[in-house]
Amino acid sequence: MKMQKDVVPASTSAPLQAQFVTITEEEAGQRIDNYLLRVCKGVPKSHVYRILRSGEVRVNKGRIDQLYRLVEGDVVRIPPIRLAEKPDNHVPAAEFAIIFEDSHLLVIDKPAGVAVHGGSGVSFGVIEQLRASRPDAKFLELVHRLDRETSGLLLLAKKRSALTSLHEQMRDGLTDKRYLTMVAGDWKNARQHIKLALHKYTTADGERRVTVSDEGGQPSHTIFSLLKKFDGYALLEAELKTGRTHQIRVHLSSSGFPIVGDDKYGDFALNKALQKATDTRGALKRMFLHAHQITFTHPESGKNMTLNAPLAAECERFLVSLGKPLN
Incomplete structure (x- = not known):
C-alpha cells in the first residue's frame, strides 16, 4: 500500500512520525533531492539538504547522498518535518481546452493572461489548477513553458517516461x-x-x-x-x-x-x-x-x-x- 506523502503541518495535533514511501515506476529516475523538494512542499530547500546530509533520509535503510537516483521499489524514509503555519492558499480547480490527451500526454490551448505555474508574484498557474482538478492524477508535469501573455499549445506529461522523452527531443x-x-x-x-x-x-x-x-x-x-x-x-x-x-x-x-x-x-x-x-x-x-x-x-x-x-x-x-x- 502506498503511504501518504504529504508533510504533516505544524497545526495538526497528531504526533509527527517518519514516513516510509515506496517509489513507483513513474517516480523512478529522479534524484533524491529533487524528489524530496517536490513531495515536501513548503519545506525550505536548505532544510531538505540538511536532512539529506545528516542521514535522516534513508533509502532501503541505508544512507545516500543527494545525487542518488531513485529506483522503482526503493523504500524512502522521510523524517518528521514540521512546517511553519501559513495561510491556506486555495488553488481553484480548472480545466482548459484540450487539443490532445492520452495516457502519456495532455496538450492544452492555454489562454493569454494565465501563468503556466506559480511564482514571481503569481500564487498559482495552469499546472497547479490542473492538478487541483485532477486529484487522482499520479503524475502531471509541464514539458515546457509559455509566457503568461502568450496563448496556445502547452504540453504536459502524464508519465515521467514521457517527460524524459520529450525533454530529450527538445534538447x-x-x-x-x-x-x-x-x-x-x-x-x-x-x-x-x-x-x-x-x-x-x-x-x-x-x-x-x-x-x-x-x-x-x-x-x-x-x-x-x-x-x-x-x-x-x-x-x-x-x-x-x-x-x-x-x-x-x-x-x-x-x-x-x-x-x-x-x-x-x-x-x-x-x-x-x-x-x-x-x-x-x-x-x-x-x-x-x-x-x-x-x-x-x-x-x-x-x-x-x-x-x-x-x-x-x-x-x-x-x-x-x-x-x-x-x-
Whole structure:
C-alpha cells in the first residue's frame, strides 16, 4: 500500500512520525533531492539538504547522498518535518481546452493572461489548477513553458517516461514549435533568420528581462516567415530553433519590429492606443503571440505528431480589423 506523502503541518495535533514511501515506476529516475523538494512542499530547500546530509533520509535503510537516483521499489524514509503555519492558499480547480490527451500526454490551448505555474508574484498557474482538478492524477508535469501573455499549445506529461522523452527531443532539436505573431512596421523579407545572443537579467524590482548581448549571451536563432502584410503591420510565423526566455519577443523588438501588445519590449504608445480603440474589432488588450503548432514524436508509440491550436479569438478579431492584406 502506498503511504501518504504529504508533510504533516505544524497545526495538526497528531504526533509527527517518519514516513516510509515506496517509489513507483513513474517516480523512478529522479534524484533524491529533487524528489524530496517536490513531495515536501513548503519545506525550505536548505532544510531538505540538511536532512539529506545528516542521514535522516534513508533509502532501503541505508544512507545516500543527494545525487542518488531513485529506483522503482526503493523504500524512502522521510523524517518528521514540521512546517511553519501559513495561510491556506486555495488553488481553484480548472480545466482548459484540450487539443490532445492520452495516457502519456495532455496538450492544452492555454489562454493569454494565465501563468503556466506559480511564482514571481503569481500564487498559482495552469499546472497547479490542473492538478487541483485532477486529484487522482499520479503524475502531471509541464514539458515546457509559455509566457503568461502568450496563448496556445502547452504540453504536459502524464508519465515521467514521457517527460524524459520529450525533454530529450527538445534538447536534441527534434521538436518543431511554431508561433503566430503580429508585428508593427514595414516587414520586407518573405523568410528571415535572426540570430542574436540573449542574456537574462533581473530588474531592481525583481522582474525578469532579456537583452541582446554578445558578452555572456546565449546563442539564439529564430526563423520568421511572412504570412500577411498590412499597412504598418505584418503577420509572421516564428519557428524556434532554440528555446530561450522571451526569444521571439526580443529578437523582433531588437530588429525594429515590436510585437503588437508586448508590454515588456513593445511599442508602448501603440499598445496604449490599441487598448483604448473605440472600435472593439480593432482593439487589442493582449500581446499578439500564439503558439499555434508543434511537431514531436510520441514518447510511447514513436508516431510523428503535429498538433495545432486555432488563433485566439481576440487576435483573430484584430487580424480581421486590418482589412485585406497588401501581399
